[in-house]
Amino acid sequence: DVVLTQTPVSLLISLGGQASISCRSSQSLVHSNGNTYLHWYLQKPGQSPQLLIYQVSNRFSGIPDRFSGSGSGTDFTLKISRVEPEDLGVYYCLQRTHNPYTFGAGTKLELK
Amino acid sequence: EVQLVESGGGLVQPGRSLKLSCVASGFTFSNYGMNWIRQAPGKGLEWVAYISSGSSYIYYAETVKGRFTISRDNAKNTLYLQMTSLRSEDTALYYCARERTGRVFDYWGQGVMVTVSS
Numbered sequence: 285d286v287v288l289t290q291t292p293v294s295l296l297i298s299l300g301g302q303a304s305i306s307c308r309s310s311q312s313l314v315h316s317n318g319n320t321y322l323h324w325y326l327q328k329p330g331q332s333p334q335l336l337i338y339q340v341s342n343r344f345s346g347i348p349d350r351f352s353g354s355g356s357g358t359d360f361t362l363k364i365s366r367v368e369p370e371d372l373g374v375y376y377c378l379q380r381t382h383n384p385y386t387f388g389a390g391t392k393l394e395l396k
Numbered sequence: 397e398v399q400l401v402e403s404g405g406g407l408v409q410p411g412r413s414l415k416l417s418c419v420a421s422g423f424t425f426s427n428y429g430m431n432w433i434r435q436a437p438g439k440g441l442e443w444v445a446y447i448s449s450g451s452s453y454i455y456y457a458e459t460v461k462g463r464f465t466i467s468r469d470n471a472k473n474t475l476y477l478q479m480t481s482l483r484s485e486d487t488a489l490y491y492c493a494r495e496r497t498g499r500v501f502d503y504w505g506q507g508v509m510v511t512v513s514s
Contacts, residue, residue: 285458321499325441332491332507333441338500376441380499384457385431385443 286310288377290388296396303364305391307377312357314381321380324353324362327390328373336375337362369395398422400492400505407511408482418475418492418505426450426470429495432477434488435507442488445477446495460486482512 287310297303313322324337335344337353340360350365364371372395377388404416418430432444445466446455454466465478475492489509493501 319498323500325501327441332504333501334504335500335502338502339498342498344502374440378441378443378501383455385446387441387443390440 285384286313286379286382286386288379288386288388290375290377290391292391293389294392294394296394297364297367298396299367299369301367301396303367303371303393305362305364305375305377307355307360307362307388309358309360309379311382313360313379314357319381320356322355322360323378323380324351325376325378326371326373327376328370331373333376364393367393367395398494398503400494400503402490402492402505402508405490405508405510407513409514410483410512412482413478413480414482414510415479416477416490416492416508416510418477420473420475420494423494425468425473429453430466430468430475431493431495431501432464432466432475433491433493433501433504434486434510435491436485436488439488444490447475479510482510484512486510487512 289308291306313320325333327333341353352363374390374392399421402418429448431446447466463481467476489507491507493504496502
């Protein structure tokens with residue numbers, strides 16, 4: 285199975301600051317069709333996960349441009365600029381290239 | 397507005413069965429693949445099962461293969477998860493999620509709790 289390693293496990297960020305989360309895969313996430321199915325989610329306390337970024341770098345509907353995704357192959361990054369209180373929660377990466385689909389263990393974003 | 401509403405959870409003894417449902421609204425259910433994902437208390441997310449729009453393709457996580465069955469009724473806009481031989485490690489909040497083009501889960505339900513305990 286593909287293992288997604290997220291770092292750091294937790295982040296303490298000041299309001300207005302910038303956060304960066306890494307997601308490293310145990311194997312390339314480039315599908316045979318050329319697409320890379322690596323997505324990012326945020327789970328706010330007590331809520332269901334919500335989609336932020338799909339296929340590495342595409343923001344989902346309604347997601348502000350403070351959120352950006354990048355990367356290729358096995359290394360991916362989610363960046364959050366100008367952190368706001370509603371950004372707090374646990375961030376997960378998900379790979380949908382290889383079966384079984386796997387999630388990273390999560391990165392908890394907290395306010396300093 | 398896309399809505400996914402799970403039901404059918406509860407407390408069940410080890411070895412028993414339970415069937416979860418997820419009723420979809422706000423979109424053409426028969427056009428989308430669907431998934432079940434679970435989250436044990438205080439833990440991360442674990443994908444459980446996938447079913448394609450027309451039920452032609454079905455995949456399971458190894459941890460549930462042979463015990464869980466995913467199915468759907470497109471006429472009723474409903475996704476199911478039949479769970480048998482339940483174990484304590486199946487205790488979790490179970491979410492259904494829609495899968496759109498790009499192999500991404502774009503909408504999730506609020507989840508339904510399954511507790512396996514004697």
